[in-house]
Amino acid sequence: MLDYFDYQKLVYEAFLDKRNQDNRFNFSVRQKASKGAEKNYFIGTEKGMYFSTTLWNIKVGYPGSAGDLINVIFSYTQKNTRLAYYIELNQTNSPNDDQNLWALNLIKDLEPIVKDSLGLKKKSNPSQKICNYKSKSRQDAYSTTEELMYDVFQDLEILMPIVNRNITRIKEMHPEFFAHQLTNEEFELQQSKLRERLEKFSTKKDTSQKGSEEVKKSDKYIVTENKALNQILFGPPGTGKTYKTIEKAISIIHPDFDLSQDRNQIKAEYNRLVENGQIVFTTFHQSMSYEDFIEGIKPVEPEKEGDPINYKVELGIFRRLCVNAAFDLIQSQESKETEEVLDFSILYDNYSEKVQEQIFNNETVELESKSGGKVIVESISAQGNFIVKHPEGMRTYTISKPRLSKLNTAIKNLNDVSNINDQFREIIGGSNSSAYWAVLNAIRKETKKVKKIKGQRSFTFEEKLEVVNGHQNYKNLKGKAYVLIIDEINRGNVSQIFGELITLIEEDKRLGKEEELQVQLPYSKKTFGVPANLYIIGTMNTADRSVEALDAALRRRFSFEEMPPSYGLEELNGVVGGVQLSNLLKTINGRIEMLLDKDHLIGHSYFVKVKNIRDLQLVFQNKILPLLQEYFFGDYGKIGLILGTKFFEEETKNKTVQLKSFFDYGDDGFEERKIYRLKDLSRMNEEDFKTAIIDLIQ
Template identity: 60%
Template sequence: MLKERIELYIENEFAQRISSEQNFFYQKGQDALNKWINMELTSEQADSIISLSLDYNEFKKIDTSNRELFPITQLLFEIISYCDNKANGKKHHNQYDDSRTFANAGVRMGAWIRNLVEYKFNSQNVSGSIKNAFNYLLDPTNNTTILSENHRKFIVEYFLKKDYNSADFTDDCKSIFKNYSLSVLNDENYTFYISSLIYSVANEWKPKVSLKFKDLVKKLESHFISEKIEFSFDKLTSRSRFIWISDGSKIIGNHIAHYEIGFRSISANKNEIYVDIHFEGNTKTEKDIFYNTIKNLPENLEWFDWQNSKSIGFKEAYKLDDEDIIDNITSALEYIEDNIGDSIREIISELSITNANIIENKLESMKQPLNQILYGPPGTGKTYNSIDSALKIINEEEEQQLNWDDRNAVKNLFDKRVTEGRIVFTTFHQSMNYEDFIEGIKPEEPEKEGDPVIYKIKYGILRNLCIEASFEIAQLREDDITDEVLDFSFLYDSLVENIEEELIAGNSVELEIKTGAKVLVDSISQNGNFIIKHINGKKTYTVSKNRLTKLNSVIKDLDKVTNIADEFKSVIGGSNSSAYWSVLNAIQKEKHNIPRNTEKRKYTFEEKKEVVSSLSKKDFIGKKGKPFVLIIDEINRGNVSQIFGELITLIEEDKRLGKKEALEVTLPYSKDKFGVPANLYMIGTMNTADRSVEALDAALRRRFCFEEMPPSYDLKELQNEIFGHKASKVLEKINLRIEKLLDKDHKIGHSYLLNKNENSIIDSFYKNIIPLLQEYFFGDYSKIGLVLGKGFVHLKESEGSDIFAEFYDVAEDFDNRNVYEIIDYRKDKLNGKINFGQAIQVLMKK
C-alpha cells in the first residue's frame, strides 16, 4: 500500500516540476541567505539589528524612513518567506510567482528573525528546525526540507527501524528510496524531492496523539509560560469547547474583542480547532466597527460570520491528534497578534473614548423599527420602498456595497434574499385568515388513489418565518444542543421507518423496558408517533416525538435514571414512563449509526422545527440572529384581528423572545408554545384611498410605527417638461384640487408621471389618473371636471326636454340636469376640438 502511494505521488504534477527543474528549486532563497551572511555591516548597524531582533514588535516597525536598516529587514523577511509557508507577508516578500516555500514550519516570526541574526554572527548558537532550514538553503545536496527533529526521529524509526542520528539523517532518507527509480534534472533538488515524498505519506509515520480539549489548554498554558509568550488564559469550565485568551496588555481579552481557541459551532467539522479573534460587543456598533475599519487582512487570515457580525480567524484549522498542534496554535495566535493586534487595540481605545457613542447615536437614528407600516395614496412607491427597507434591515455585505440608484441591482438582490428565505412577501386580502397566516388544520393529498384523506396541522406564513428566524438564533448557541436535537431526529425517523417495515411485513416488534421486560409496538400513527402496549394488554400508549426529544435533551444516560416515573414526569408531565423509556432506550442505543459529513450541514425545514422546539426563553436572551423580514402588502385589506389572532400581542417589541417582557402563547391547533423572535421584522404597506389610518384596528395601530409616504414633487424624474409645464407642477395642481374636494388620502401618486414625455403622458392620464378620479368621485364627472378642467371634461349637448318615458311628474326634476363626459384625445374623432397639450394648459389655468 505504501509503495503504491509513493509511486502515485511520483506521477504528481508538483513532483514532476521538482524532478524536471533545471536550477536549484529555491535558488532565490539561497541567494538571499548568502547575501545576508556575507553582508558587511557597520558596528552601529550590527548593534541596531541585534537589539531590534530581540523585540519583533519594534523590528517590524522599521520603515522606508530608516534608509540603513529597512533594506536589511526586507532581506530577512524575504529569506523567511522561502522557509515557512505561514510566514507573515509571504506573498509580498517571496520573489517567486508561485510564492513557493519548502516547509510548513509555523515558527513564530520573532524566532525566525532572532535566529537569522544569530546565524550571521554566532551560527553555533542556532539549533533545531530553524538551523535545519538555513542549512538546507546553503547546502541542499546534504540536507533535507524535513526540519522538525521530532519528525526526523519518527521517520527513521518507522522506515528504517533504527535510532535517529542527526548527522546521518540525509543519508538515511536517501536509503529509504534506494529501491525506487528516482531521478532529478538538478542533483540539488533530490533531497527536496524525497522530502516531499516522505511527507506525502505522513499519516503512515506520524504517531497518533489525541488530547482532550482541556488537556490541550493546559499544555498551551505551560508552553506559553516556559517560552515567556505574553498571553493569558481565561478560566476553563469542565465542558467548555473554547477558551478566551488575552494579550499581554489585557486590552484584547474582553467581550468587545478577545482571542479564542476552540471549536466553532458554525463549522462543518465540529472536531476542528480554530484560532480566532472574536468581536462580541454589547451593541451591533461595537461588533461591526472592526469589520468596517479593517479593510485588508493578511493572507492567512479571513473574516467569518459570527454572532450577527464578523470576526477574524486563522485560515488553517487543527485537530486534537495533530502532532504539532501546540506549535501550530502558538504560531497562529502570534500571527494574528503580530499582524493586526495593534489595529485592534487602537480601535478598542477609540471605542472607549468617543467613537462608540457617536456611531451608536448615528445607528440608533437609522434603526429600523421591528414593525412598520408605509402608508399613503396610490402610486407613492410604498411597495417600491418596502423592498429598499427590507434590504436595509438585512444589511449584510452585499447590501452595504449596493448601488441604491441601480434599481435592477436592488431588485436582483431582493429576489436573491427572497429565494434564500430571508425575506417573505405576501399580500393581505379579504379571504386571508388565521389558518393561512399562523397555523390551521388542512387536508393532505393521498399518496395514491383510494387512500383516505389525512388532515394535518399546517404552518402559515408567519409561523414558518418565525421558525427560520428562531433557527438562526439556535445556531448561536455555544453548546452542541442543536446537533444533538438533529441527530436525535434522524435516529427517531430511522427507527420509525424500520419498525413500519417490520409491521407491514407482519412481524411483531418488541422493545425492552427498564425492568428487562418487553412491550409491543402496536402501530405507528399518521403523525409518526409510536403506539405502545404491554404484551397481552389491550390499552395503548402514545409516545410522541416532541416529548421524546425533550426527554433526550435532559436525560443523556438512561442507566442513571433511578425513578423513571418521577424523573420523566418532571420533564414531560404525565405519561406512561415505561413506554417512553422503551423507545428512548432503542434510539440511544443507535447513536453510533449517525452519519458524519465533513461538509457544511444543510438543514431541512423539519429539522429546523425540531431544533426550534427545543429552545427555551433563555436561549433567546442576548442573541441577535440574522434578521428576517415579512413584507405584508395591502395590510389594511385583510381582517387584521382575524388574521393575527392572539399573536397581535406577541409582535410588540418588548414582548419578543429574548426581551424582559417576552411572552409565549399556546396555539389552538398544535398546542405548541409559540413566541415571535426579535430578529423578525414586519413591513406593511397601506393604500389610504382604500381605508384611512384612523379606520384601522386600534390594536394594530398601537403595535406598528407608521411612516407616511405622500407624493414627492421634487424627484428628478418629475422635472421633465410636458407641454410647457414640469410634470411635478401638473401633479401638484391635480392633488391640490383633490385635497379640497376630498382629502389628502386620495391624492395621486408620483409614480404615474415619472419619466413621462408628451406621448407617454397621454396613456398615463387615461389608464391611471382618470380611472382613479372616476373611482374617487363615484362617477361624478362635474367634480372630475373641477380637477382636470374643461380640456378633459366637457358638457354634453342637451338631447331636448322630452327624453324620459311618461312617469307622473318626476321627469321635470331631471330634464335640465347637466351631463358630462371625458374627452378622449387618443381617438381621432375630435374634429376641431383642442388637443391634449391645450387640455394641459387649461388644467394649469394658462
C-alpha cells in the same frame, strides 16, 4: 450634577427611542456648531446650562431672534443639582411680513389653550417687544432623565394636536403660511448632518482624553434611518410604498449594502434574501385569517389511496418565519438539548436512507420490539416517515420523525420504560407505542459519527421547529435579521389576523427582552413568543382607509412613515406636450387636496415611465381618470374642477327618452339638463390631448 453633554445625550436617546415607536415625534437637532459646541446634539449653550428642541418647522425671523417658535427647553434647577424642563413659545410683537404675523397670531391663540391644558409658568406681556410665555412642568425638579422625559412626552401628546389644529385653521385662511410638524425627510436630513459633524469632530485630535472618549461613546446614538421593529409606510396610491419595502428590508438585513446601485442589482439581492428565507412577502386581504397567518387546523392528504383524510395543525406565514428567526438565534449559542435534537435528526436521516436501500434490494427489514417480537418496515414514505407493520398483520403504522424526536429528547434510556403505552402517549399522544419504540431503538443502535457531517447539511423546518419548541432562554442571543413584508396591511382585519400576538410584537415583549411575553396558542397548545430579530414592514394605501380608522392597538405598536407624492424626482423633470410632468402632478394633487383630502392624492409612480405624449395619454386613460372617478364617485362636476373642460364632451340627447309623470312630482328641468361624459382619450388625437393638458395646468 449630571454633566451637560451627558444630559443632552440622554435626552437625545429618549427622543430617538420615542420617535422610532411613533414618528409624530420627529425632533430637531443642532445642524452647525461653533467652537466648543461641536459635540452638542441640540441648540443651547453649556455656559447658559440649557438646550432645546422643537417638533415643528415654522419659519420666523426678526432682529435678535434665535431658536424656533415652539421650543422644549431643558435646563437645571436647585443650584444645578436637579433637572427641569418647560415649553416656551416666542415671537416678535412687531412682525415685518405676513409669515411672521401669522406665526404671532398662532402663539397668541394658543396661550389660553396652553394655560388650560398644561398651565403657565410665565404669561406673555403685550407691552414687551417679544410675545413670550412658558408652560408649567409637571414637577418642579427631576432626579433622573427617565422621570423628566416621561412628563415631557405626556405634555407633547397634549400639545401636538392643539398646535396642529390651529396651524390648519390659519392655513385655511392663509394657504401660504409655512408651518408643519417636522417631516420624516426633514428629520433624516438633520440626523445626517448631525452624524457628519460628530464623525468629523471625532477624527480631530482632542487635547482632553475624556473628551475623546465622550465623542467615541456618542457615535452609537446616531441613526440615519428608522430601524423600528414594526413599521408601516402609508400614503396615497402610487407613491412607491411597496417599492420602498424592498430597500428597507435589505438595509435591515445588510446595513452596508449599497442601495444607490442599479435597481436590477437591488432586486437580485432582494430575491437572494427571499430564497434564503430571510424575507417573506405577503399581502393582507379580507379573507386572510388567524389560521392563515399564525396557525390553524388543515386537512392532510392521505399517504395511501383509500385512507381517511386526517387533520393537523398547520403553521401560518408569520409563525413559520418566527421559527426560522428563533432557530437562527438558538444556533448562535447551541445548548446540549439543541445538539441532541440536531444529532438525532442526522441519525434518523442516515438510518432511513439505509433502510430505503435495503427495501430497494428486496431485503426484509425487521426491527425488535419492546416485548421481544418483531416489527417490519414496509417502506419509507414520500414525507420521510417509516411505514411499519407486524409480521402477521395487514394494518400499517406511520412513524414520523418529529414525534420520534420528541421521544428521543424525553426518554434517555428505553430500557427504563415500564409502561410503554402510558409513557409514550403522555409524550406524543396517539397509539402505535410498540412500533415507535422499535424504530427509535433501531436508530439509537446506529454507530455513525454525526459530528463530522453536521456542518455540511441544512436543517429541515421540522428540525428547526423541534429545537425552537424545546428552547426557553433567548436572553443575549444574537442572530441574522428576518423581515416580514405585509403589503396592504389595512385591507385585512388586523386584530383578527394577529389575535393575541398583537401584544407580542412590541419590542420589549420579544423573546429575550426584560418584559418577554409568551402565550399558549389555541390549536397546537404550544408556548409561543416573537423573536427579537424579526422585523415587520407594512404598507397602507390611505385612499382605502385613513390612518385614524386603523385599530388603536395596531397604531400604538407600529412606527408610521408617511410617503407622499415626490415631485422632485429626476424622472418628473421631463417636458411632455409642453408641460413639465412634476408641475402637472402637483397641479392635479393641489386640486384633489382642496376638494377632498391629502389621503387621496395621486402618486408619482404613475408618471415616472412617461417618455412621450402617447405614454401620458395612456396613463390618463387607464390610471388617472379611473382613479378620479373612484375618488369622486363619478361626480363629473368635481372631476371637471380638477381637469377642466377639455377632457369632457356634451352628450347628444336621445330625443326618444322622456320622463314619466308621477303625481305632483315635477321634472324640475331634468329634461333640459346637459349631460357630460369624459372623452375616450384612446381616440383623441395628440394635438387635442396636448391642448387639454396645457389647459389643465393653467
